[in-house]
Amino acid sequence: MRKDWWIGIAFVLVAVFCLWQIETTAPVELESDPGPLLFPRIAAIGLLICGLGVILAAKKEKISRKLFNLQAAVLFAGLIGYVILLYILGFLVSTLLFVAFSVWWLSRDGEKKLVPSLVAAVLVAGAVYYGFTEMFNVVLPRGVFN
Amino acid sequence: MEPLMQIFTEMVFGTPILYLLIGAAIGIIIGALPGLSATMGLALLLPLTFGMEPIEGISMLMGVYVGGVSGGLISATLLRMPGTPSSVATTFDAYPMAQRGEAARALGIGITASLIGGLLSFVALVTIAPMIARAAVKLSSFEFFSLTVFALTLIAVLSQGNVFKGVASGLLGILFACVGFAPIDGTQRFTFGSLELSAGIGLLPLIIGLFAVSEILRTIVKGEEKMETLKVNLRVRGLGFRLAELIQNGWNILRSSVIGIAIGILPGIGGSVSNLVAYAQAKQASKKPETFGKGNPEGVWASEAANNASIGGALIPMMTLGIPGDGVTAMLLGGLIIHGIQPGPLLFKSNADIVYIVYWSFLLGSILVFLMQIFGMRTFPLILSIPKRFLYSILLVLAVVGSYVNDNRLFEVWVMLFFGLVGFILEEFDVPLGPLLLGFVLAPYAEVHFRRAVMYSGGDLTPFLTRPISALFLALAVLMLVYFLVKEFRSRKTSGGATANGAV
Numbered sequence: 001m002r003k004d005w006w007i008g009i010a011f012v013l014v015a016v017f018c019l020w021q022i023e024t025t026a027p028v029e030l031e032s033d034p035g036p037l038l039f040p041r042i043a044a045i046g047l048l049i050c051g052l053g054v055i056l057a058a059k060k061e062k063i064s065r066k067l068f069n070l071q072a073a074v075l076f077a078g079l080i081g082y083v084i085l086l087y088i089l090g091f092l093v094s095t096l097l098f099v100a101f102s103v104w105w106l107s108r109d110g111e112k113k114l115v116p117s118l119v120a121a122v123l124v125a126g127a128v129y130y131g132f133t134e135m136f137n138v139v140l141p142r143g144v145f146n
Numbered sequence: 147m148e149p150l151m152q153i154f155t156e157m158v159f160g161t162p163i164l165y166l167l168i169g170a171a172i173g174i175i176i177g178a179l180p181g182l183s184a185t186m187g188l189a190l191l192l193p194l195t196f197g198m199e200p201i202e203g204i205s206m207l208m209g210v211y212v213g214g215v216s217g218g219l220i221s222a223t224l225l226r227m228p229g230t231p232s233s234v235a236t237t238f239d240a241y242p243m244a245q246r247g248e249a250a251r252a253l254g255i256g257i258t259a260s261l262i263g264g265l266l267s268f269v270a271l272v273t274i275a276p277m278i279a280r281a282a283v284k285l286s287s288f289e290f291f292s293l294t295v296f297a298l299t300l301i302a303v304l305s306q307g308n309v310f311k312g313v314a315s316g317l318l319g320i321l322f323a324c325v326g327f328a329p330i331d332g333t334q335r336f337t338f339g340s341l342e343l344s345a346g347i348g349l350l351p352l353i354i355g356l357f358a359v360s361e362i363l364r365t366i367v368k369g370e371e372k373m374e375t376l377k378v379n380l381r382v383r384g385l386g387f388r389l390a391e392l393i394q395n396g397w398n399i400l401r402s403s404v405i406g407i408a409i410g411i412l413p414g415i416g417g418s419v420s421n422l423v424a425y426a427q428a429k430q431a432s433k434k435p436e437t438f439g440k441g442n443p444e445g446v447w448a449s450e451a452a453n454n455a456s457i458g459g460a461l462i463p464m465m466t467l468g469i470p471g472d473g474v475t476a477m478l479l480g481g482l483i484i485h486g487i488q489p490g491p492l493l494f495k496s497n498a499d500i501v502y503i504v505y506w507s508f509l510l511g512s513i514l515v516f517l518m519q520i521f522g523m524r525t526f527p528l529i530l531s532i533p534k535r536f537l538y539s540i541l542l543v544l545a546v547v548g549s550y551v552n553d554n555r556l557f558e559v560w561v562m563l564f565f566g567l568v569g570f571i572l573e574e575f576d577v578p579l580g581p582l583l584l585g586f587v588l589a590p591y592a593e594v595h596f597r598r599a600v601m602y603s604g605g606d607l608t609p610f611l612t613r614p615i616s617a618l619f620l621a622l623a624v625l626m627l628v629y630f631l632v633k634e635f636r637s638r639k640t641s642g643g644a645t646a647n648g649a650v
Contacts, residue, residue, distance in 0.1 A: 136182060
């Protein structure tokens with residue numbers, strides 16, 4: 001399958017989904033108002049046309065490399081876990097855990113060491129926490145410590 | 147002229163210059179950190195100025211404003227993480243320059259462009275401010291809509307080389323901008339019953355996700371060799387460019403500054419749009435448009451000249467009419483009022499000294515920010531020599547914090563992660579991200595002004611064509627589209643249909 005067909009089909013599917021959503025939305029009607037659905041409808045129809053255009057104009061080129069990469073996928077999963085932990089453990093503890101994991105995970109095989117990861121975690125979490133809360137007066141998530 | 151020079155002497159040889167310096171330094175740091183905006187910087191420092199003399203307080207606040215807009219250049223260039231929306235277009239070419247070892251040169255170009263843009267808008271502020279401000283308030287929703295349509299046609303310019311993908315990206319941006327309560331009537335669109343989505347999608351999480359997180363993912367996917375620490379060339383002569391290059395870019399800088407000033411004057415738009423519009427215009431006018439997005443310095447000149455020029459532009463309606471153009475000037479306006487000054491048409495007569503303080507602090511602030519960044523341009527790039535495993539971990543934490551502090555909601559962090567994935571997928575399929583951002587930023591203005599105008603005219607669309615300024619903008623939009631399509635068609639013919647993926 002040609003590379004551009006994937007993204008062209010994705011555009012078409014997004015456009016169809018948006019059009020379906022628009023048709024199922026009941027707008028508030030005001031006098032002489034073109035309504036809140038005009039803009040999204042025009043954009044969705046345009047996206048549908050462009051998606052078809054991408055499919056029709058696709059060059060004979062296949063995806064050159066695997067989009068799935070274990071290192072990136074696990075890091076992204078770690079990020080999701082980090083955000084979930086922010087609700088529970090708050091910024092400081094979650095950031096400590098995430099940075100320790102992230103530095104360790106991104107290190108090359110054979111160079112994965114726990115101590116540098118933990119040192120980096122303490123420094124980064126401490127510096128960001130201190131900088132934002134003390135210097136810029138920003139309240140960061142506290143989780144159960146609230 | 148005597149009071150003007152008197153204020154200048156008082157500022158330069160007294161304490162105000164110190165406050166200006168402190169404000170500018172804080173502004174640069176705030177601007178460079180994602181999530182912290184000049185608006186927030188002003189909000190934080192405003193209480194500190196209560197006990198100061200107006201000349202000191204206003205100097206400090208102006209320093210934060212100028213520094214806040216300029217500081218975004220640093221993180222945009224080095225990390226592809228624009229500290230402020232004003233520096234998004236800077237990432238398109240400054241970041242590729244940094245990746246090939248020219249970080250100091252990219253920063254040198256950026257800070258010089260910022261200074262020139264700032265100086266030109268200072269000239270505009272001093273000379274033609276009242277006249278422009280009076281004309282700007284006469285614009286109605288008809289003109290605003292047509293102007294936005296004109297700006298939206300730039301999506302096509304940013305899509306050069308791949309029109310379908312670029313326009314699709316712009317339309318996706320418009321659809322993302324539609325999420326949440328619709329303007330005017332409050333209909334919920336694409337919210338899927340979620341209370342969080344009703345508030346819409348924040349600009350900052352979208353930018354951080356699209357540009358910073360997606361780039362980290364892409365680098366990791368590219369494999370081991372891309373994870374090596376970059377070699378940074380800090381040995382640059384002077385500011386990293388020759389005088390001839392500056393002269394060559396003279397028209398580009400002037401055009402971008404005029405765009406910055408003009409957009410800055412318009413309420414609600416400002417630097418976040420002007421840098422994109424100036425960038426698209428620079429690409430349109432360039433002899434090498436295909437190199438844009440791959441590290442063409444012309445893009446950096448355009449973006450940075452425009453965003454700093456917007457400062458002077460935004461100050462014009464604030465000073466002359468008491469109308470703040472954006473959140474930052476609204477905060478600044480609050481600062482002036484707290485110090486007992488009422489901006490507006492009478493300000494120039496009743497408090498001319500205050501007008502001069504704003505003028506001088508803007509000019510001196512621009513120069514101080516320039517000097518501070520010159521010292522920094524050889525040290526900031528050292529960030530890039532941090533091993534990637536540490537750098538990316540720090541960046542991801544900053545991306546999370548930057549998205550969170552935008553609205554103090556963890557939901558914004560989810561939005562950022564979502565756009566990280568969206569940006570990653572789109573770039574893997576050579577879909578440019580610039581048009582998405584332009585569509586996202588401009589769509590709300592286009593929609594609200596179109597609906598207001600049509601309701602005002604009782605459903606009649608003809609005023610868009612019969613009102614001279616509105617008709618002029620629409621004609622310009624059509625002309626630009628036709629010009630672009632002809633140019634695109636010709637370049638395809640000569641290159642045998644080969645597409646350039648230099649679109650951003």
